[in-house]
Amino acid sequence: MKNCSRRTFLKLAGAATVAMMAGCNSLKKRSSKPNLVLIFCDDLGYGDLGCYGSTVHKTPNLDRMAREGMKFTDFYVTCGVCTPSRASLMTGCYPRRVDMHVNARPEGSIGRQVLFPRAKKGLNPSEITIAEILKDQGYATACIGKWHLGDQPEFLPTEQGFDTFFGIPYSNDMNRDFCPLPLMRDTKVIEAPVDQDTLTRRYTQETIEFIKSHADNSFFVYLPHAMTHNPLHASESFRGTSENGIYGDAVQEIDWSTGEILATLRQLGIADNTLVVFTSDNGAASRWGGSNLPLSGWKGGTMEGSMREPCLMWWPGTIPANSVCTELASTMDILPTMARLSGGKVPDDRIIDGHDIFDLMTDANAKTPYKAFYYYQKEQLMAVRSGPWKLHLALDKQYKSVHHPGYKEGRPQKLVNLVSDLKEQHDLSEQYPDIVSKLQKLAERARTDLGDLGRPGMNQRPAAIVENPIVQLKN
Ligand SMILES: [Ca+2]
Numbered sequence: 001m002k003n004c005s006r007r008t009f010l011k012l013a014g015a016a017t018v019a020m021m022a023g024c025n026s027l028k029k030r031s032s033k034p035n036l037v038l039i040f041c042d043d044l045g046y047g048d049l050g051c052y053g054s055t056v057h058k059t060p061n062l063d064r065m066a067r068e069g070m071k072f073t074d075f076y077v078t079c080g081v082c083t084p085s086r087a088s089l090m091t092g093c094y095p096r097r098v099d100m101h102v103n104a105r106p107e108g109s110i111g112r113q114v115l116f117p118r119a120k121k122g123l124n125p126s127e128i129t130i131a132e133i134l135k136d137q138g139y140a141t142a143c144i145g146k147w148h149l150g151d152q153p154e155f156l157p158t159e160q161g162f163d164t165f166f167g168i169p170y171s172n173d174m175n176r177d178f179c180p181l182p183l184m185r186d187t188k189v190i191e192a193p194v195d196q197d198t199l200t201r202r203y204t205q206e207t208i209e210f211i212k213s214h215a216d217n218s219f220f221v222y223l224p225h226a227m228t229h230n231p232l233h234a235s236e237s238f239r240g241t242s243e244n245g246i247y248g249d250a251v252q253e254i255d256w257s258t259g260e261i262l263a264t265l266r267q268l269g270i271a272d273n274t275l276v277v278f279t280s281d282n283g284a285a286s287r288w289g290g291s292n293l294p295l296s297g298w299k300g301g302t303m304e305g306s307m308r309e310p311c312l313m314w315w316p317g318t319i320p321a322n323s324v325c326t327e328l329a330s331t332m333d334i335l336p337t338m339a340r341l342s343g344g345k346v347p348d349d350r351i352i353d354g355h356d357i358f359d360l361m362t363d364a365n366a367k368t369p370y371k372a373f374y375y376y377q378k379e380q381l382m383a384v385r386s387g388p389w390k391l392h393l394a395l396d397k398q399y400k401s402v403h404h405p406g407y408k409e410g411r412p413q414k415l416v417n418l419v420s421d422l423k424e425q426h427d428l429s430e431q432y433p434d435i436v437s438k439l440q441k442l443a444e445r446a447r448t449d450l451g452d453l454g455r456p457g458m459n460q461r462p463a464a465i466v467e468n469p470i471v472q473l474k475n
Contacts, residue, residue, distance in 0.1 A: 032218065032273060033137060033138070033139070033218040033341070033342050033343060034218070034273050034274060034275050034315070034318075034341050034342075035211075035218055035219050035220070035265075035270060035273060035274040035275070036134065036139070036219070036220045036221070036274070036275050036277075036338050036341070036342070037207075037211075037220075037221045037223065037261065037265075037274060037275070037276040037277070038089075038130075038220075038221070038222045038223065038276075038277050038334065039223045039225070039258060039261075039276065039277065039278045039279070040086075040089065040145070040222070040223065040224040040225065040279060040280065040281055041224075041225050041227065041228060041254060041278075041279070041280040041281070042082065042146060042171075042172075042224065042225055042226060042227060042228060042229035042280070042281055043228050043229045043230075043280070043281070043282060043283070043284055043285050043288070043290060043299055044227075044228050044251070044254070044280035044284065044290065044309070044310065045280070045283050045284025045290040045291045045292040045293075045305070045310075046283060046284075046291075046292045046293070046294075046295050046304075046305060046308055046309060046310055047284075047290075047291035047292055047293035047294065047295070048228070048251055048284060048290055048291055048310065049062050049063070049251075049255075049310050050062070050063045051063045051066040051067075051071060051310075051312070052071075052310045053293065053294070054291060056242065056243045056244040056248055056291075057242060057243075057244060057248050057251045057252060057255075058242065058252055058255070059251065059252065059255040060255065060259070061255045061256065061258050061259030061262065062255050062258055062259075062278065062312065064259075064262075065258060065262060065276070065278065065312050065314050066312050066322075067321065067322050068314055068316060068321050068322075069276075069312055069313050069314035069315065069316075069319050069321065069323070070312070070313045070314075070319050070320065070323045070324065070325055070361060071310075071311070071312055071323070071324050071325070072311040072312075072313070072324075072325045072329060073324060073325070073326045074308065074325075074326055074327060074328045074329065074368075074418075075279060075308065075309055075310075075311035075329050075330065075331075076307050076308055076309070076328065076329070076330040076331070076373060077089075077279075077280075077281060077282055077307055077309055077330065077331050078094050078095055078307070078330065078331065078332060078374075078376070079095050079101065079113075079282070079307070079376060079377070080282045080283060080299050080300045080301050080302065080306035080307055080377070081113045081114050081282055081299065081300055082114050082146075082148050082171060082229075082281055082282065083095075083100060083113070083114040083115045083148050083149065084100050084101050084113065084114075084376075085281040085282050085331065086147075086148055086149055086224070086281060087100035087123055087149060088330075088331050088332050088354075089130075089281075089331040089332075089334060089335075090123065090127070090129040090130060090131075090149065090160070090335075091123070091127050091128070091129060091335065091352075092130075092332050092333070092334070092335030092336055092346070092352045092353060092354035093127075093332060093351070093352060093353045093354070094332070094353050094374065094376065094450055095376065096376055096379065096450040096451060096457060096460060097351065097353060097450060097457075097459065097460060097461060098123065098124065098127055098460075098461055098463060099124075099460055099461060099462050099463040100123060100149070100463055101113070101376060101378050101379050112405070113300075113377075113378055114148065114170075114171070115148060115149070115150060115151070115170060116170070116174060117151060117169075117170060117174050117176060117178075117179045118151065118152075118179065118469050118471055119150065119151065119152075119469070120152075120465050120466050120467070120469050121150065121463050121464070121465050121466075122149055122150020122151075122152055122154070122155030122463065122464055122466070123149040123150055123155060123160065123463065123464075124461065124462060124463050124464040125154055125155070125159055125160065125464060126461075126464075127160075127461070128347045128350075129160045129161045129335075130161070130220070130222075130334065130335045130338055130339075131143070131157070131160060131161025131162045131220065131222065132160065132161035133161075133335065133338070133339045133342065133344045133345070133346075133347075134161070134218075134220045134338065134339075134342050134344065135161050135163070136344060137218070137342040137343050137344045138217070138218060139217075139218045139219055139220045139342060140163055140210075140214040140217055140218070140219045140220070141161060141162045141163050141164075141219070141220045141222075142162060142163060142164045142165075142166070142206075142207075142210045142219070142220070142221050142222065143157035143162040143164070143165045143166075143167065143222045143224070144165075144166045144167055144203050144206045144207050144210070144221060144222070144223050144224075145166075145167040145168075145203050145222070145223050145224035145225055145226065146167055146168050146169075146170070146171065146172070146224045146225070146226050146229075147165070147167060147168070147169050147170070147224070148169070148170045148171060148224075150169075150464075151169040151170055152466050152469050152470060153187060153470060154464070154466070155464070156169065156184075156186075156187055158186050158187055162222070164185075164186060164210075165184060165185070165186050165187075166183075166184070166185050166202075166203070166206045167183070167184065167203065167224070167226075168181060168182065168183060168184070168194065168199075168226060169182065169184060171229055172196055172199075172226045172229055172230075172231065172233075173229065173230055173231060175193050179192075179471075180192040180193035181193045181194050181196070182194065183199075196226065196231065196233040197233045197234065197235050197236070198235060199225075199226045199227070199233065200225060200226070200227055200233075200234070200235065200250070200253045200254060200257055201235045201253070201257075203223060203225065203226075203257070204256075204257040204260055204261065207221055207223050207257075207261055208260060208261065208264050211261070211264055211265065211268070212264065212268065215268045215270055218342070220338075223261075224281070225254055225257075227250040227251075227253070227254055228247060228250045228251055228254070228284075228288070228290060230285065230287070230288045232246040232247050232249075232250050232288060232289070233246070233250065234246060234249035234250045234252075234253045235253060238250075238252055238253040238256070244289055245289055246289070247288055247289030247290060248289065258278060261276070262276065262314065271316050272315075272316050272317040272318070274315065275313065275314070275315040275318075275319075275338075275341065276312075276313070276314040276315070277311070277312070277313050277314075277334065278310075278311065278312040278313075278314075279309050279310065279311040279312075279331065280309040280310060281309075282299050282300075282306060282307065282309070283295070283297065283298060283299050283305045283306040283307065283308070283309065284298065284299060284305075285298055285299040285300070286298040286299070292304075292305030292306075294422055294423070295308055295422060295423070296422075296423045296424055296425075297424075300377075300401060301377065302375035302376075302377050302382040302383050302392075303424060304390075304418070304422065304424065307375060311329075313361055315361075318361075318362060319361050319362060320362070320364070323364065325360050325361070327360055327366065327367060327368035328368040328370045328373055328385070329357050329360055329368065329370075330354065330370075330373065331354075332352075332353050332354030332355075333354040333355050333356070333357040333369075334354070335352070335354055336352060336354045336355055336356040336357075337354075337356050337357050337358055337361075339356075340356045340358060341358065350461065351459055355369035355370070356369075357369065370386075371386060371442070372384055372385065372386045372439075372442040372445070372446070373385045373386075374443075374446045374450070375390075376450075377398075377399055378399055379451060379452070379453055380395070380398060380399060380452060380453040381393060381443060381446055381447060381450075381452045381453075382395070382398070384439050384442050384443045384446065385418070386438065386439055386442055388417050388418050388419040388420075389415065389416070389417060389418070389432075389435050389439060390415070390416050390417075390418050390424065391413060391414070391415050391429075391435075391436060391439035391440070391443070392411070392413060392414040392415075392416070392424075393413055393440075393443055394410070394411065394412055394413035395410040395411050396410045397409065397410050397453075398410060398411065413427075413429055413436070414427040414429065415427060415428045415429035415432060415435060415436050415439070416428065
């Protein structure tokens, strides 16, 4: 009897130990902070993925990511070109807020909308980036890819919250005689000009290695691809594989890359503790083979095709599978959302424009936190959206284009309903004067807050200017 009792006791004790261990494990799992992976393509259009309607690109991995996660239909960037769009992603603010809409070229001209090699300007180190918030929460942080928020030493990713940087400091078409396109590791150039055919593959390898070496801790990988920005490149094994030339090959290699990253997370058993976000910095450009269909407009403008992007979010067990979010969200929301998930805080000593959208990611009935969304081009307020309505504002004059400094003639206002008129063709301003007036009031609020052409905003913060930039990239 005693023996039996003892055996029973041992058995029970053993079971209790197992239960306790299981309890510890699940507690550990629940309380550990989620890993965060942010994949940011360059100039990839709304219509470039199979799950967004592309018939010329095969994207089985991204299509599977959409089936296993959430697809956003109304996900915006804050500007149709690289630098301002990335400034928003990193800070959670409109580019106007952080003064990253207008660049300063080495010679001082402000004709362009993005930073050029040796620019005197960069994202002010006093801004608080996503990486800085996550680093404070104990995350290992890596930037693997294109930075484009300043190439001077004080602006590089390693000064903005990233433990490591492997990538190019600006766009892949900025390959100049005086400065061949550099591949950098942290603050050092390791190859120039970089062999661009290899970039997507090497970024993927670096990402997988970083994930593997930090699988036991919380990590944040920011992976801003060089593709599909012109000049287009793909590695040998992807060349000629698509029905859409080199552009399609590059898209398909990005699809492969994403599949490899998700497979790594599954193999390591950390998929259910990792949020992966996949999106793009602006719409496809008109000339290189991309598609923004069914939207109108191209990169560089304020039509939907320029500023609305494909966006997939994947977190098995947390984000419902095969779900679609049609509410308005933006890249500015990534910082507040990731801050919350990490247990960190959104900075409260400054205005942050983005919102925590965890509810949108997990609750089909959640509504957008935006009362209004603003479309700026450079420092000019072009349009405002509220609900389904978008008002293209009446302008006395407007910027010519991304590549041509100067102004062209103005335009009359145009009110469109984005639900019934995705191509923004039919002006309804005469039928809905009350809506026009409401949107004009919202626009005026933005002008007071953030400014407009020739009108300073009240709540802008300065970018940093370097008077005598060090040309540290020239080896
Ligand atoms: Ca871009």
